[in-house]
Amino acid sequence: MKVLLIYPPFLNKRVSSDDVASVPIGLYHVAAVLRDAGRDAQVANWHSPNLDMIKAVETVESFGPAVVGFSIVNGNRFGALDMAAMLKERNPNLTIVLGGIGATFLWEHFLTHFPQVDYAVVGEGEEAMASLVKCLEIGDTRGIAEIPGVASRVDGAPVLTEQKGYIKDIDALPRPSRFYKFQHLSLSRGCPHNCTFCGSPKFWGRTMRFHSADYFVRQLHTLAKSGEKFFYVSDDTFTLKKDLVITVCKEIIAAGLDISWNAISRVDRVDEDILYWMRKAGCIQISYGVESGCETTRDMLNKNMSTQDILRAFELTAHFGILSRAYFIYGCQGEGPEVLQANLDLMDAIQPLGAVFYILDMFPGTKLYEEYLQKNNLRDDIWLERVEDIMYWETDPALTQELIEETGDALRNHFYRNLPDYVYSLQLENHPDLTLEHGDFFSRLGMTFTAGDYANDSRIPNASGVAEFLFEKALTFAQDPRAYLGLGLLRQKSGQFEKALGILEKALELFPNNEQIRLCLGTNLMNLGAFGQALKHFESMPHLPGAAKYAEQCRACIAGSYR
Numbered sequence: 001m002k003v004l005l006i007y008p009p010f011l012n013k014r015v016s017s018d019d020v021a022s023v024p025i026g027l028y029h030v031a032a033v034l035r036d037a038g039r040d041a042q043v044a045n046w047h048s049p050n051l052d053m054i055k056a057v058e059t060v061e062s063f064g065p066a067v068v069g070f071s072i073v074n075g076n077r078f079g080a081l082d083m084a085a086m087l088k089e090r091n092p093n094l095t096i097v098l099g100g101i102g103a104t105f106l107w108e109h110f111l112t113h114f115p116q117v118d119y120a121v122v123g124e125g126e127e128a129m130a131s132l133v134k135c136l137e138i139g140d141t142r143g144i145a146e147i148p149g150v151a152s153r154v155d156g157a158p159v160l161t162e163q164k165g166y167i168k169d170i171d172a173l174p175r176p177s178r179f180y181k182f183q184h185l186s187l188s189r190g191c192p193h194n195c196t197f198c199g200s201p202k203f204w205g206r207t208m209r210f211h212s213a214d215y216f217v218r219q220l221h222t223l224a225k226s227g228e229k230f231f232y233v234s235d236d237t238f239t240l241k242k243d244l245v246i247t248v249c250k251e252i253i254a255a256g257l258d259i260s261w262n263a264i265s266r267v268d269r270v271d272e273d274i275l276y277w278m279r280k281a282g283c284i285q286i287s288y289g290v291e292s293g294c295e296t297t298r299d300m301l302n303k304n305m306s307t308q309d310i311l312r313a314f315e316l317t318a319h320f321g322i323l324s325r326a327y328f329i330y331g332c333q334g335e336g337p338e339v340l341q342a343n344l345d346l347m348d349a350i351q352p353l354g355a356v357f358y359i360l361d362m363f364p365g366t367k368l369y370e371e372y373l374q375k376n377n378l379r380d381d382i383w384l385e386r387v388e389d390i391m392y393w394e395t396d397p398a399l400t401q402e403l404i405e406e407t408g409d410a411l412r413n414h415f416y417r418n419l420p421d422y423v424y425s426l427q428l429e430n431h432p433d434l435t436l437e438h439g440d441f442f443s444r445l446g447m448t449f450t451a452g453d454y455a456n457d458s459r460i461p462n463a464s465g466v467a468e469f470l471f472e473k474a475l476t477f478a479q480d481p482r483a484y485l486g487l488g489l490l491r492q493k494s495g496q497f498e499k500a501l502g503i504l505e506k507a508l509e510l511f512p513n514n515e516q517i518r519l520c521l522g523t524n525l526m527n528l529g530a531f532g533q534a535l536k537h538f539e540s541m542p543h544l545p546g547a548a549k550y551a552e553q554c555r556a557c558i559a560g561s562y563r
Contacts, residue, residue: 001137003041004065005031008072008079009051011388019356020047020075022184024100025234026125027071028176033126034133036174043180047076057086067095067133069121072102074363075388077110084116095136099125101199105364107151109380111158119144120151123163123203124189126173166207171215177222184232185223187216187248191236193266195289196302197329199365200236208240213247217255224257231261238263239274246274249281260284267313268305275320279437284444285323285354288313293346294339297332302367307346314350319429321441325354328411331393331404332360340407344414351422353445355415357408361389368392416459420466439478446470446486464490481511488520497527515541522550531557 007023014020023045034041042063046056060068060083068087070080084096098110099121107120121128128149135143144152148164167173170189176182188211190204220231239245252259262285263278270286278286290310292298298305317324328343347355362369364380372395373379382390393399423445428438448454449467457463468490474483484507491500504521511517518537525534531554538551 001039001067001133002063002065003031003034003039003067003069003133004044004060004063005041005069005071006044006060006080006083007047008070008076008083009046009049010076011049011078011386012075013049017047020073021045022232022234023047023182024071024073025176025182025184025186026100028180028182029173030069030099030125030129032174032176032179033130035179037130037134039133046079049079051079053083053086056083057090060087061090065094067097067136069097069099069129070103071100072098072106073100074102074106074383077102077106077383078386081110081114081116084114088116095119097121097129097132099129101203101365104203105199106380106383107160108158109383111151111153113381113384118152122149122151122160124149124166126167166205166209168209170209171212175215175219175222177219177226181223181226181228183223183228183230184234185216185219186233186235187211187238187244188235188240192240193237193304194302194367196300196367197360197362199363201367202365210241210244213244213251216248217251217257220252220257220259221255224259229259231259233261233263235264237266237269239265239269239278242271242274246277249277249283252281257282262287264288265313266305268309270313270316272316272320275316275322276431276434279320279322279434283322284441285325286317287325287327287354287356288317289327290346290350291327291329292332292339293342293344294334296334297329297339300333301329310346311349314352318351318353318426320431321428321434321438323353323441323445324350325356326350326352328355328357329360330357330407330411331391331399333392333396333398335393335399335403335407340410343411347411347415348418351425352415353419353422355411357411357415359404359408360392362392362395363389413459416454416457417461419454419460420462423466423470435477436480439474439480439483442470442474442477443480443482443486446474447482450486450489464493479510481507481514481517484510485514485517485520488517488524492520492524492527497524500524501528515544519544519547519550522547526550526554526557 005027007027010020023043027043031041031043072080080098087094095118096116097119098117103120104122107122110117110120119132128147131147132144132150144150146161148161151158151160188208190208191200192206192208194201194206259282261282263283264287267288291301291303314324362372393404446467449463454460454463467486471483471486474480484503488500488504491503501524504517504524507517508521518541522534522537535551535554538547538554541547
């Protein structure tokens with residue numbers, strides 16, 4: 001039986017789609033269970049609001065699945081519902097299944113209002129989906145009503161078969177990396193904390209289960225062999241089990257995996273040991289949910305962390321050459337000038353090198369949402385409206401759209417304007433075993449100011465000067481190829497081709513196999529009119545994008561025919 005699992009499009013366009021662009025790792029686990037049982041299960045990442053629905057439907061039909069499953073979070077539910085309706089209209093015999101956190105909390109809503117939905121998988125989906133597909137394959141419709149965690153209709157009314165609990169040994173699940181390529185993966189399931197804005201406590205029951213280090217590193221090894229070199233570790237708190245994380249890091253190093261990765265943690269769950277091993281194993285960024293500089297706001301969100309914990313975590317993370325990123329939430333109860341100032345003060349104290357600012361919103365399954373329904377005597381049918389979420393400020397008479405917009409602008413402007421000062425204040429641990437990593441940290445950060453997220457943001461003063469500082473700082477720790485390349489590009493951009501030549505020639509002596517340095521040197525020689533020398537560099541790497549074009553230009557210039 002063919003099964004297609006889809007991560008459907010969201011309603012709203014985003015300035016950055018980083019927070020929604022990746023398929024949830026759970027969908028790959030469900031697909032892997034189906035593949036392991038002999039089904040032809042494929043995964044489609046169609047999250048973009050710009051998705052051409054007609055072409056997507058035609059793609060589904062060309063694959064010819066008997067079952068189409070959609071992984072739902074709140075913001076993409078209508079992407080799934082719209083596509084499901086189109087598919088059902090063209091093929092009424094197709095079975096449509098919804099799963100994920102959105103289906104878990106709104107299964108009754110979906111089965112009540114949307115006839116194109118046949119079933120919903122509630123909670124952890126691997127066993128329930130596998131059993132559902134098996135019953136559908138053999139035509140056992142009665143058996144479906146007995147599958148724990150599957151919601152269906154009985155006499156037209158939504159009914160959920162009681163869930164039997166969580167999978168105890170998650171290592172027993174087949175590794176998705178055997179069948180699929182992806183960049184997001186997790187070491188654990190669940191979260192012991194109870195933040196009021198998060199659906200995890202209700203979805204996972206505040207329980208924790210962990211993969212073994214062997215399972216996790218095998219996943220990384222398989223994916224790295226397939227060509228993936230960068231990963232997002234998407235656990236809510238990756239560092240929750242210190243000994244396990246250090247074992248993972250040591251096994252990554254022992255396996256010789258040349259990878260980089262980002263992680264998420266809590267400020268009260270990191271220390272010197274864990275940060276050292278994470279950096280040695282390739283971790284380059286840790287995101288922390290600090291949420292607010294106002295303790296009253298943090299208490300309202302039930303964050304249970306102290307300002308001292310926040311300060312310590314950011315200081316330690318920077319010391320070990322890991323980029324620290326802060327999540328802030330604004331638009332909360334009591335928002336105003338004092339809360340804003342507390343946020344700005346905390347930002348200056350922790351000096352994050354990355355920051356994300358979210359407006360507090362409410363989703364099904366969260367404590368904030370449940371309180372909102374009770375207070376206003378509302379039901380889940382509010383989600384019949386085509387919106388992704390409900391902003392908290394819209395429900396609080398003391399808050400206005402103008403205040404929220406001004407607060408967001410103030411937070412973002414403050415971060416970007418002060419980012420150079422945060423960079424200049426960096427103090428890394430003087431550890432002889434981390435010199436290469438420190439060089440990598442500074443050069444990698446430098447590139448964000450020349451070719452990355454910070455390169456073209458007018459709010460950042462003297463971005464090129466910050467980049468130059470970072471590249472030069474990198475070279476005080478190690479002969480870092482990215483630092484040489486960055487300095488060469490800066491000199492080229494400013495028209496200092498002779499200075500760029502010296503930097504790039506030295507870099508190529510140190511790193512003769514680095515094609516990006518060779519390409520940059522070639523273009524610099526072209527700017528100096530040395531087309532013959534440049535041509536030799538380009539001809540040595542005809543497979544590299546751009547090299548063939550530059551080689552042709554050099555030949556034309558040598559022949560005197562280039563225009």
